[in-house]
Amino acid sequence: MVSTSETGHAKNIDNFRILISSVTQLGAAYNPAQASIQIPALNALLASAVASSEELAGARRQFDEATNNRATLFESMNSKASRILSVMELSGLDDKICADAKALVKKIQGIRASPKPIADAANPPETAKATISTSQQSYANRLANFALLVGLAEAQPAYSSNEPEMQVAGLNAYYSELNLAHNRVIDADSQVEASLTRRDSILYAETTGLVDIALLVKKYVRVLNLTQNQVAKTILSLEFRRK
Numbered sequence: 001m002v003s004t005s006e007t008g009h010a011k012n013i014d015n016f017r018i019l020i021s022s023v024t025q026l027g028a029a030y031n032p033a034q035a036s037i038q039i040p041a042l043n044a045l046l047a048s049a050v051a052s053s054e055e056l057a058g059a060r061r062q063f064d065e066a067t068n069n070r071a072t073l074f075e076s077m078n079s080k081a082s083r084i085l086s087v088m089e090l091s092g093l094d095d096k097i098c099a100d101a102k103a104l105v106k107k108i109q110g111i112r113a114s115p116k117p118i119a120d121a122a123n124p125p126e127t128a129k130a131t132i133s134t135s136q137q138s139y140a141n142r143l144a145n146f147a148l149l150v151g152l153a154e155a156q157p158a159y160s161s162n163e164p165e166m167q168v169a170g171l172n173a174y175y176s177e178l179n180l181a182h183n184r185v186i187d188a189d190s191q192v193e194a195s196l197t198r199r200d201s202i203l204y205a206e207t208t209g210l211v212d213i214a215l216l217v218k219k220y221v222r223v224l225n226l227t228q229n230q231v232a233k234t235i236l237s238l239e240f241r242r243k
Helices: 004-025 038-074 075-092 095-109 140-156 166-206 208-226 230-237
Strands: none
Touching: 004 166, 004 208, 004 230, 038 140, 038 166, 038 208, 075 095, 075 140, 075 166, 095 140, 095 230, 140 166, 166 208, 208 230
16 A cells, blocks of 8 residues: 555645646746746756656665565575484484584574473463564574574585585575575665655755745745636645655
8 A cells, every 4th residue: 555655745746747737827927037946947856856756666666576586585494494404414413513503493493492481371381382583583684594504514524415405505506595685685775765865855855855846936926916817826726745
């Protein structure tokens, strides 16, 4: 659902378009001395506002695509981590190494090292199920813990698997794919922020932004004192809201 704030930005741009059309209809009567509210300048400002709005929409689409792609790729991380642990155990690695790997797998999967007790007679603490640890479940934390798990497997000469995707090279390739997807989200987020800043500057910068310029146009139309002119009434009725 489109947020109220985003609807407001679009409404400002639409009303500015109506404003330009209306002052153009005033013909020779609309003749301000200030260059910033003359029709060519208004058209240029509208074009910049539309372009910045479209750029922001495109940046948000790319962010959504990157986010969805990352989510899809990360879905298989839990099972991959479990499989790595199984390969370690099958390879006959030292119990301490396997215990370290198991701890990393639990972090990746968001499982507490011990069950969280529940104060309920029907569900005594000893039967409580392991619960999600939110502190370990950000994409960055899961990725970092998975890198540690792969590094742990790589450091063991005895680690061995006939399945290519479970061999060290396959695990590193899988990690690289995850890392690339995560970095694309970070880059896309930065682009959204940059586009948002440009859009807001064009619309809301003090004195030079679309809203302030529109209010100056309305002030000039009041100076014209066209009280019986329907076009002037339309101009004065247009609303422009600051962010």
